[in-house]
Amino acid sequence: MKINHLTSAEENLMRLLWRLGSFYLKDIMEQHPEPKPHQNTVSTYLKILIEKGYLSTEKEGRIFRYHIMVPVENYRKFLLTQLSDNFFNGSGKEIISFMIHEHVISAEDLNDFNSNLKPAIQKKEPEFEYANEVLNTKKEKKKSKDKKKKKKKEKE
Template identity: 50%
Template sequence: MKIHPLTHSEELLMNILWKLNSAYMKDVMDAYPEPKPHQNTVSTFMKILVEKEFLTTEKQGRIFKYTVAIPYVNYRNFVLGNFINSYFNNSGEELVKYLHDKQLITTSQLKNFIGNITSEVTADPEKKDPVKEFVKEITSDKKPKKKEKKKEKKKKK
């Protein structure tokens, strides 16, 4: 499913719906912050969100129940990916450097984060550190035999 960008107003409405997960128009209007837009305006935005496949509808009598079709996490990942691609040359490293340079993240926070990742890898012997595995592979004298590779593939399955 392709995710489309949302306008500010659509995103505000989706934030309400992500909290509710599914709702009727009355529930959405009750959850809207002041100043509340007119119900016709919200209804128009809901129709647009259905067309963009962010919502699904289920007719119950004369009214519709709207249900979230794209979870918040999926949209957040989409927006973040576009943001990094547009402003940081598709580099997470550039984003982290920028956050550090602007003092939005400290060196100690970065060290803690890296330490947590390292401890997660070492705490679980089944979890292999991909960096260490790569270094080991490129610095080893001999290439693993085909039989050993097949065994490793079978273990992974």
């Protein structure tokens, strides 16, 4: 499924909708923080979100029940991929370097992350393979290359 970009206002509304999961227009109006938008404004945004594929509707009598079609995790992944591709040459290394330089992430946070991630990397869990490149030191990378060469020679 192709995910489309959201405007800032659409994204703010979607944050509320992701919390609700399945809802009616009245639920949105009750849960929306102050200042509450006009009901017609919310209806317009709901129509746009349906067109963009974020929501679906189910008619129940004279009213519509709305359902989330794009989970927040999928949207988060979409945004991070867009950010990475557009501003960091698709490199996770560049993102982490930028975050450290801008003090978004501390060395302590990175060390905690690294220590929690190491067991998963050692188990060769596929979703953590990217972490080898980012977290391994040059010596560890060289050892890894040497092991691969050794295995290759043993097979020959």
